[in-house]
Amino acid sequence: MSLTDPLPFSTTPPARCDSVWRGATLVTMQDGHYNLIENGAIVVADGKIVWLGPVADCPPFPDAEQHEFAGGIITPGFVDCHTHLVFGGNRSGEFEQRLNGVSYAEIAASGGGIISTVNATREATEEELIESALFRLRPLLAEGVTCVEIKSGYGLSIDSELKMLRVIRTLATRLAVEVKSTCLAAHALPPEYKNRPDEYIRLICDTLLPIVARENLADAVDAFCEHLAFSPAQVEQVFNAAKALGLPVKLHAEQLSSLHGSALAARHGALSADHLEYATEDDAIAMAAGGTVAVLLPGAFYLLREKQQPPVAFFRQHKVPMALASDANPGTSPVLSLRLMLNMGCTLFGLTPEEALAGVTCHGARALGLQDSHGTLAPGKAADFIHWPLSRPAELVYWLGGELPCTVVYRGNVRGNHYL
Numbered sequence: 001m002s003l004t005d006p007l008p009f010s011t012t013p014p015a016r017c018d019s020v021w022r023g024a025t026l027v028t029m030q031d032g033h034y035n036l037i038e039n040g041a042i043v044v045a046d047g048k049i050v051w052l053g054p055v056a057d058c059p060p061f062p063d064a065e066q067h068e069f070a071g072g073i074i075t076p077g078f079v080d081c082h083t084h085l086v087f088g089g090n091r092s093g094e095f096e097q098r099l100n101g102v103s104y105a106e107i108a109a110s111g112g113g114i115i116s117t118v119n120a121t122r123e124a125t126e127e128e129l130i131e132s133a134l135f136r137l138r139p140l141l142a143e144g145v146t147c148v149e150i151k152s153g154y155g156l157s158i159d160s161e162l163k164m165l166r167v168i169r170t171l172a173t174r175l176a177v178e179v180k181s182t183c184l185a186a187h188a189l190p191p192e193y194k195n196r197p198d199e200y201i202r203l204i205c206d207t208l209l210p211i212v213a214r215e216n217l218a219d220a221v222d223a224f225c226e227h228l229a230f231s232p233a234q235v236e237q238v239f240n241a242a243k244a245l246g247l248p249v250k251l252h253a254e255q256l257s258s259l260h261g262s263a264l265a266a267r268h269g270a271l272s273a274d275h276l277e278y279a280t281e282d283d284a285i286a287m288a289a290g291g292t293v294a295v296l297l298p299g300a301f302y303l304l305r306e307k308q309q310p311p312v313a314f315f316r317q318h319k320v321p322m323a324l325a326s327d328a329n330p331g332t333s334p335v336l337s338l339r340l341m342l343n344m345g346c347t348l349f350g351l352t353p354e355e356a357l358a359g360v361t362c363h364g365a366r367a368l369g370l371q372d373s374h375g376t377l378a379p380g381k382a383a384d385f386i387h388w389p390l391s392r393p394a395e396l397v398y399w400l401g402g403e404l405p406c407t408v409v410y411r412g413n414v415r416g417n418h419y420l
């Protein structure tokens with residue numbers, strides 16, 4: 001927090017408003033810092049913040065709905081900018097097998113691993129996929145997520161990828177949450193294309209992505225750049241096809257080895273490069289130049305018991321914004337709590353609590369291209385915020401597990417339990 005930063009609110013009061021929320025400390029997260037306003041007020045009209053500042057400076061607005069808090073803090077709604085929440089089945093059986101001593105190779109040989117999720121996802125109906133995704137979304141929403149990104153990538157065929165993307169679009173209509181959809185067809189090589197990765201990449205570029213763009217099924221295109229997935233050259237083809245269709249790109253990069261996918265993503269102006277345990281200083285410099293957010297995913301790092309930490313010091317030094325996300329997925333990160341990721345981002349990766357909170361608010365929003373409408377408390381932003389009966393923002397990072405009581409406001413309305 002800096003006391004010298006300019007105050008993040010305009011001094012002109014709005015002409016009219018729907019609701020006023022008073023009496024808590026505002027954790028605005030402007031510019032990635034706490035930027036606290038003690039005993040603050042937020043004025044909302046048409047689902048957007050139209051004014052905020054100290055209660056003492058807030059006009060009365062007698063006709064508006066009045067909400068009084070007796071202390072506590074208000075943060076921006078949380079943004080989970082990297083999830084794979086839509087999938088068939090789950091891999092808890094495999095998790096148990098591994099802990100019973102069965103090797104990865106044996107599990108893969110018996111049809112386990114990502115292919116088991118691909119098969120279950122292909123077999124599931126859209127309604128089954130919606131129901132199982134809702135089961136996983138609800139806990140995330142209960143602790144304050146107001147915006148979530150969800151990727152495809154377990155269909156790996158034209159029909160099944162389109163099915164996943166339609167399910168993601170439908171989820172946005174089932175719960176009071178902003179949903180961004182990402183096409184991750186280049187997630188793994190489908191069994192039908194064994195030893196023919198270039199043909200699969202051509203199918204994505206020439207057939208799938210044009211349909212996705214025409215039917216407005218995705219807001220971005222992602223790929224997995226890794227020895228066990230796709231090469232930088234193959235990823236670049238996907239990026240070129242996406243950009244020709246006007247779709248922004250992002251990339252799973254440097255999770256298990258260094259292929260400089262993050263620098264490639266940055267050269268293509270990617271919204272984000274994600275994982276990044278093996279990223280180098282040169283990658284960080286390229287990401288800073290490209291305006292690419294570093295999305296850190298401590299859940300997968302934890303579950304895989306990885307040792308290589310992402311180069312947080314280089315990201316700090318070169319001013320690469322760092323986001324944190326759940327990476328909720330059946331294989332490597334069955335995470336249903338973004339607040340747990342705040343703690344793990346600090347304990348496992350060495351983030352400060354302020355950086356961690358910025359990672360699920362303003363920088364998480366930037367990783368989705370939503371920096372102008374989400375992620376901070378500021379006039380003009382969506383009225384998505386959370387009231388917590390806590391004394392300081394670090395408590396959000398400090399308490400480990402459990403459920404903290406909170407009041408979630410989504411587009412200016414209290415999001416009740418009937419959504420959950």
Ligand SMILES: [Zn+2]
Binds near residue numbers: 082084
């Ligand atoms: Zn992922």
